[in-house]
Amino acid sequence: MSSAKISLGQFGLVILLAGQLLLQLDFSIINVGLAAISASLKASETELELFVSAYGLAFAICLAMGARLGDNFGRRRIFAIAVVMFGLASLLCGVANSVMFLVAARALQGLAAALMVPQILATIHVTLSGRDHARAVALYGAIGGLAFIVGQVLGGFLISANIAGSGWRSIFLINLPICVLILLCVWRQVPETRGQRNVPVDWSGTITLALLTLSILLPTALGPSLHWSWTCLLGYVPILPLTALLWRIERSKEERGSFPILPPSLVRISSMRFGGLIAIIFFTSWSGFMFVFALTLQSGAGLTPLQSGDALIALGASYFLSAVVVVPRLSDVRREAVLVAGCLIQMVGLCLLIVTLEWVWPNPGLVNLIPATALIGFGQAFIVNCFYRAGLADVPHEHAGSGSAMLATMQQVSLGLGPAILGAVFAETLQHSNLYLTAGTTTIMVELGLMVILLAAAVHRLLSQRGVAPVSAEVEAMIVVPE
Structure with missing residues (x-):
């Protein structure tokens, strides 16, 4: 059937x-x-x-x-x-x-x-x-x-x-x-359903x-725990050889008409590289922030798990309302412009969060964190909405499915690496200062710096894309977002 x-x-x-x-x-x-x-x-x-x-x-x-x-x-x-x-x-x-x-x-x-x-x-x-x-x-x-x-x-x-x-x-x-x-x-x-033909893994x-x-x-x-010893740094040595090997494997598969998980031809497309930049910066920062902020509230401020969870209700609710009510009404606005707005809103929220933590510490809670976390969540919905659509803007219609799958893989890798990368900043700062507030705010400032880079890239792309038609409705309809 x-x-x-x-x-x-x-x-x-x-x-x-x-x-x-x-x-x-x-x-x-x-x-x-x-x-x-x-x-x-x-x-x-x-x-x-x-x-x-x-x-x-x-x-x-x-x-x-x-x-x-x-x-x-x-x-x-x-x-x-x-x-x-x-x-x-x-x-x-x-x-x-x-x-x-x-x-x-x-x-x-x-x-x-x-x-x-x-x-x-x-x-x-x-x-x-x-x-x-x-x-x-x-x-x-x-x-x-x-x-x-x-x-x-x-x-x-x-x-x-x-x-x-x-x-x-x-x-x-x-x-x-x-x-x-x-x-x-x-x-x-x-x-029960299945594909029309078998595709090799x-x-x-x-x-x-x-x-x-x-x-x-x-x-x-x-x-941080190994004090960045030479044996630890040796762990980075395989990165370049493995990157070259991965590129060679995927290019060979693509040339044979196989189905690589990261098709090299898509990497050459400008919008796909831009989507990769969004993934590396934003999703790494997002998952790293959630990890570090939870440790700051619980281990640093002594909040119970219930209090820590309640403190982020405003962020989740704001994200949900922004994604469901506000962002859909911006469908006629260029994705890069929406991305710029999202970056700015989130950056204001991050700055306000640093100020708030310094002001209310050691008693952060649901009420005094609402303004900052609500802004962060509101801006995040803008950025997530732009990710696939901006990334697939230059991708041919027949490759929209492969492009969205590749972006999904990059997104999830970034989400997985976030706690390790920003967590290392947090742990290193904590070792030197022995203050959870300092470690938490320092990590948020690092995230803020990363968002500045993303904002600059978004502004540059927005200016360079003047006069270029936005992503078509046909491509948008083909986007599959595996969250």
Whole structure:
């Protein structure tokens, strides 16, 4: 049966979106448990960086593989396998008795997420059309903002409630009944679909990308604790050889008509390079900020997990309202102009946050952080909205799918590296000052500097694109955003 003729029912859509919500919750819920995990397992800031990064990097590296496995072997089947893997990984996280065990279990969770997300998007795209398709995609996009708010509050509540003495472990163990419910329903409610032809998995490209990412992550995360010794710095040596090897592998596959995860021909396109710059600067800063800010509030100011989660409600709510209400009304404005506005709004929020922390320390909380965090969230929605559309502006229509997949991989790699990179700045400053406020504000200032670079690049591109037609509606309609 052709997958295009299969219809996804309302309850089936709910099951798929429940899987997406589960993954998004698990990504945001972690930050409120950092202090509790550190105290329980005696984890250092460096070990926490690895713990947070493991999920995002495994997700990023295996994302393309997950999409191709679903196309080849059936999307419902791979989705169900991913749910089982995610439940098992959550159980392992919940019973972990060491940080390294927890890091490995989080990496398994990231792998499961990479298998699950592409099946959700692809099933929606091939089983729904017209208004039903538009509504499903809108719901999918809105889940990110909703999950951020729910994750912060739910995570704080679960840890503070200490149900049956589980403490931080409850934020992982709560995934188990949800996974069971999804599995019980998915076989009857979600139709099986697959691609029209088998597409080989780019194993050599995936493995090389993994090694390249680790050569950046490990020395950066371990640098402060090893005092940047020569043995630590040697960890950066493989970066250039691995980059050259990855380029050679991907170029060879593309020339043979295969399907590389990072097609070199797309890298030569100006807008794709600009999208990569947005990914490297913004998403690295975003995930790094969330990690550092959580440590500053909990380990520095002594906020409970619940209080720490509540302190970021305004950021999530502002992001959600901006993405749903404000940004859609700017569809006729050039993406680069929206990006400039988003950078400026977020930078004002970051400056206000530094001033606020200096003023209210050591008593930051929900109320006194609202102005700064609301501005940050409001501006972030502008930037995220521009990411794919600005990145795909010069991409030919027939390559829009490959381009969006490549940008998604770059986005997720940046999200995974963020805690290690900004976390290293935080840990290094903390070692020298022994003051969490100084470490937190210094890291925010570094993020502010990175945003200045992105703003300058956006302004330059806006000026250079005068008179050039914006990205077409046809390309925008082909964009698939695996958040």
